[in-house]
Structure formats: C-alpha cells, structure tokens
Amino acid sequence: MRTAYSVETVRAAERELMARLPEGALMQRAAAGLAAACADLIGRVYGSRVVLLVGSGDNGGDALYAGARLARRGAAVAAVLLAPERVHPGGLAALLRAGGRIAGSGTGAGAAASAGVGAVEEAILRADLVVDGIVGIGGTGGLRPDAARLAACVGESGAAVVAVDLPSGVDADTGEVRGAAVRADLTVTFGTHKPGLLIDPAREYAGSVRLVDIGLGDVLPAEAELEALQHVDVARLLPVPGAESDKYRRGVVGIAAGSARYPGAAVLAVSGALRGGAGAVRYVGPAGDAVVSRFPETLVSDQGPAKAGRVQAWVVGPGAGDDASTVAEVLEADVPVLVDADGLRLADRDAVRARTAPTLMTPHAGEAAALLGVAREEVEGARLASARELASRYGATVLLKGSTTLVADAAGGVVRVNATGTPWLATAGSGDVLSGLAGSLLASGLSALDAGSAAAYLHGLAGRFAADGAPAGAHDVAEAIPGAWRDVRD
Numbered sequence: 001m002r003t004a005y006s007v008e009t010v011r012a013a014e015r016e017l018m019a020r021l022p023e024g025a026l027m028q029r030a031a032a033g034l035a036a037a038c039a040d041l042i043g044r045v046y047g048s049r050v051v052l053l054v055g056s057g058d059n060g061g062d063a064l065y066a067g068a069r070l071a072r073r074g075a076a077v078a079a080v081l082l083a084p085e086r087v088h089p090g091g092l093a094a095l096l097r098a099g100g101r102i103a104g105s106g107t108g109a110g111a112a113a114s115a116g117v118g119a120v121e122e123a124i125l126r127a128d129l130v131v132d133g134i135v136g137i138g139g140t141g142g143l144r145p146d147a148a149r150l151a152a153c154v155g156e157s158g159a160a161v162v163a164v165d166l167p168s169g170v171d172a173d174t175g176e177v178r179g180a181a182v183r184a185d186l187t188v189t190f191g192t193h194k195p196g197l198l199i200d201p202a203r204e205y206a207g208s209v210r211l212v213d214i215g216l217g218d219v220l221p222a223e224a225e226l227e228a229l230q231h232v233d234v235a236r237l238l239p240v241p242g243a244e245s246d247k248y249r250r251g252v253v254g255i256a257a258g259s260a261r262y263p264g265a266a267v268l269a270v271s272g273a274l275r276g277g278a279g280a281v282r283y284v285g286p287a288g289d290a291v292v293s294r295f296p297e298t299l300v301s302d303q304g305p306a307k308a309g310r311v312q313a314w315v316v317g318p319g320a321g322d323d324a325s326t327v328a329e330v331l332e333a334d335v336p337v338l339v340d341a342d343g344l345r346l347a348d349r350d351a352v353r354a355r356t357a358p359t360l361m362t363p364h365a366g367e368a369a370a371l372l373g374v375a376r377e378e379v380e381g382a383r384l385a386s387a388r389e390l391a392s393r394y395g396a397t398v399l400l401k402g403s404t405t406l407v408a409d410a411a412g413g414v415v416r417v418n419a420t421g422t423p424w425l426a427t428a429g430s431g432d433v434l435s436g437l438a439g440s441l442l443a444s445g446l447s448a449l450d451a452g453s454a455a456a457y458l459h460g461l462a463g464r465f466a467a468d469g470a471p472a473g474a475h476d477v478a479e480a481i482p483g484a485w486r487d488v489r490d
C-alpha cells in the first residue's frame, strides 16, 4: 500500500521525531536523499551546471544543503535566493563553503526581483539541473509573483527539474494547482507521500516521485488520509472460490442497464460483470437479446428488478436513457447498488440517502459536476474535494473516474486513489465495463470502497494490457480483465 498523509499530520509527526534527534538531523537526511536523487537523474555531477531556486523556508534549506553536496562533487552550483534576508542561514553557509555561489549578484542581494533578473534567467536556461526549493509543505495560496516568474522560466529551460518535497505551487493536501507551478521531472519527497503527489492535476506536475525515508514511518498514525492499492493489496481483496462455492455463494450480480437506443451499454456492463468474480450475472432490461447473443451464460429476466430473482448486488444506469422507474426500483433493493451514467442523473438523492445497504456512485468529472451544480473544470481542478462533497451529499461511496480515480466513503476516512489507468481508457463504453466489474465485486461481498478501488485497479491494468500503445475498444478492455486479474494474483 502506498500511503499519503496531510501536511498537518506530517508536521505533528516531524515535531515528535525532531524532539528525539539532534538539531538539523532531519534536514540532513532529506538533503542527502535529495542530492543522491539529483545525481542519479543527471548521471554526471562533476562539471554540471546546477541552479537552486531557494525560498525562505526549510524547503529552501533542503535545496541549499543538497546543493552543497553536489558542489563538493564538482558541480557548479548557483543559488537563486527569493528572499535573501530570510534564507536558511546554515544551508547558505554550507553551500558557500562548498564552493557554490549566489546567482544574479556577487553581493548576496540576488533576488529574482532585483536587477540581477536577467542573469538569473540566463542561469536557469543554461542549467543542466534546476532544483526547486521555492516552497514545500509550508506553501499557502498560489505562488507569489517572483516565484511564479521563476516557475515560468523553468518551464522554458531544457534542464532536468527536481522538485524538493513538492513541486512549488501545488497544494500538498488536495492536488489542486491554482496558478503557476513548477513542472518537475522528478519530485523527491520526504518521510511520506503527500496527497497532492498522487492526485491530478498536481500529480502531473510532480513527474516521477521518489520517497526518501527520514524515519517518519515510526511516528505516523496507522490510518493515512489517502492510499493507493498495489498488486498485493488488490490480490488480497479479490474473491477466490473455495471447494464449497456455488454460484449463489460466489454472488449474483444484477445488471439493469441498456435501452433500445443503447443496447451496447448493457452488453459491455455484462462483459465487465462476467469477469468480476460473481458466480452469475442476471440481466434485466430491453437489451436481453443482444446480451444473450453475445454472452449466453447471462441469466436474462423480462421482469423488473424487484421480480428478477436472487441478486446480491445491482448495477443500474449504463445506457439507461430516461428510465427513471427502473433506477428507483433498484434503489429500493436491500443489497449493495452501483449507480452509473444515466442512473446518476435519474437517481433521487433522498432515495439514495435513505438506503441502508451500501451505494457506490461512479461518475466521471462531467457527471459529478452536473450533480454538484458546478463546472466540469471545477471538479477536475479539485478532485478530492469534489469526491468527498458528493459522497457526503448522497450518503454514498463515490468513485470519481479520471486519470487518477478517487474512491471516497460518505463517512470520511481514508480515500483511495488509483493510478493504474491509461489515457487509452478514455474510450466509449469503458465506464460500462468498469461498472459491471465493480458490481460483480460488490456481489461477491467486498465493501463499496474495496469493490470500487479494486475494480478501478483491474480496469486500469486491463486498459494498459488491451491498448499496449494502440487504441483499444471497451470490449478489448473487458477481455483483458482476466489477464489483469492473473497479473495481480501472481
């Protein structure tokens, strides 16, 4: 499991750890890890041109101490000081002792806003490596104008860019990026991941992320704010039939989907459900013929959901058109229900809130925006807050689809993030496959949080296998699910 902790939690843990250690020990651990990561990235340290962007806090201190280490190994290191009067004194002294210098001025008053700005920009443009120590977990609001100018200049440089702890300008707790931010090739983060490093849009700014152990693990609380499942975690969740299993014990998933206009949505939801571990898939709706001709193992009922027979979890909504009564009927069932696509629009909020069995809603950003009454960009820019808000409004678990899919429970607690997805998954019908797959996992007894996050994981992996660098259709993704399942369990 990859976990991420909020700034507040990190601060508390750091205080506890610092009280037990000699002064400055944590920063030295951070700087050593940072310098090593920089060296790995650029390959040859000796003779390389390194520019440090140094803010007024400890993030700048980390950059300065790491810069000193690189200078001792023969790099030409220049520090751009955003606030020379408040720079980390020990870090700056260490850099100067190691032969580093202050960029833009020979006097030490070389802030980017000063007359030395041309020289600063030139240094950044000519650098082999830029180390972004403008601001870390102490950042508030968007980058200030001086810092924003530096971030823009870094964007024009061909240098490798390493962000210290976080790319400056991104929100550590939410992954939001309001205004300018540094785009890094690599982010070297300390002690633990921060939620923003795992959630878009900030995740994209971070590049690849390397975690440096500074001993924080022992003092962090057991429950994180955000977690990302890995193969072994998903393998533990996936249902495996035992010797005594029959189709009912393995779970029957009901699919109430499709319409005369969109029969394909029903077929695709069933295709996902058949690969999700349930013992049987029951279909109700107007696309029964299309479903059976493609998947003869489906139990098709021409009755409504309430009379369809035994079902341990329902999926309702893909391709449902305007069939609000089926959605309402499914929401009355006393078993877990997954609501997707048209079903999200048709589901009555009070009916969802009144349910006692789990409800899993699976909107993409556009659908979530419509339910929240905001613009799509607002959801895309604030994915964590949007998922949490929707979960709390509906009293449901919400799986917000996207490049980094989030799954949030209504009661709060840990949020799951999934990063196995690929842009190739942005293809018609791929969401229908996911809803069937997640519904199948619900029917086999997983909680809404586990079913949603395990399904997102498998679906993302299947998308990668199906696409493999070329376009793939949603049915290809469904067919790749068994391979993803095997990959996870190996």
Ligand SMILES: NC(=O)C1=CN([C@@H]2O[C@H](COP(=O)(O)OP(=O)(O)OC[C@H]3O[C@@H](n4cnc5c(N)ncnc54)[C@H](O)[C@@H]3O)[C@@H](O)[C@H]2O)[C@@H](O)CC1
Pocket: 014, 015, 018, 026, 027, 028, 030, 055, 056, 057, 058, 059, 060, 062, 134, 135, 136, 137, 138, 139, 140, 141, 142, 143, 144, 147, 164, 165, 166, 190, 214
């Ligand atoms: N506390 C610890 O134990 C450790 C902290 N470390 C480093 O310390 C960092 C946190 O240090 P600080 O608490 O000093 O905070 P930061 O260095 O992250 O930022 C605070 C400084 O940035 C300025 N600032 C805030 N928002 C800004 C904005 N939007 N634009 C421009 N400047 C802005 C503030 O004026 C303040 O001086 C971590 O991210 C990490 O890099 C590491 O050395 C590891 C150990």
Ligand SMILES: [K+]
Pocket: 059, 132, 133, 134, 135, 136, 163, 164, 165, 166, 167, 168
């Ligand atoms: K930074």
